[in-house]
Amino acid sequence: MDSYENEASKFAAQRTKLKNICEAHDLTYTFIKNSYPIKLIIRPIKGVGEQMSMLETASEDSYISPDAYLLFTMKDGVLVYRMSKTFTIEDALFGKIKNIFKNMHSYYCQFFFRELIESGRLKAIGGKMPEIPETTAKEPEEKTPDLPPDAEKLEEIEDDTDDADDAEAEAPAEDELAKATEIARQNDGITQALLEQQMGVTAEKAIALLDELETAGVIDFYDGRYYLAKADSEEE
Secondary structure, eight states: OOHHHHHHHHHHHHHHHHHHHHHHTTEEEEEEOSSSSOEEEEEEOOOHHHHHHHHHHOOTTSOOOTTOOEEEEEETTEEEEEEOTTOOOOHHHHHHHHHHHHHHHHHHHHHHHHHHHHTTHHHHTTOOOOOOOSSOOOOOOOOOOOOOGGGGGSEEEEOOOOHHHHHHHHSOOHHHHHHHHHHHHHHTEEOHHHHHHHHOOOHHHHHHHHHHHHHTTSEEEETTEEEEOHHHHHHO
């Protein structure tokens, strides 16, 4: 499989993961890629049955209104998210969706760039590759990305995760992966909370370990949780 197929298949895998997570939590998603910046909007399912179910299980601090939404976007290299006041979400679920959006954004940009160049479409319309000058450029003024009409009601928070923490979370050590694999096999599946409890790792590291285990084919995500992959189970 060449890198072109990898970029497309990796994006598709992240999209499937997002779809499964949303279905498990009565949410829907919209990945908007036909304008800059790329956006991901998460909303509650608006069906009557789902809304009744949400109302029955909602507490005072977990209510999500039918018109609530959570928006992620990436602009000038910074991940920004906005959340309506009536949208509540657990930290672990928020972290999963945020990381999936980062991956989807990266894979789609790679796919789009390669498709544009190798297909000859850029050349066909007389376009040229943009150049970034070597001289120090003036910092661009921060502009608010295009958002839904009620954006002024929302609060903007920048992703202030330290780069070093991101690097550490994205590259778990081999002994950590081995330990996480052992935990998954012992429990016929795994959760972020289980990793945090048994390994004493942070939420970010636990999410990174889950991603690595899924990539390695140790676990599969379906029905809203991670199960031991069938192939891995048969090897035991």
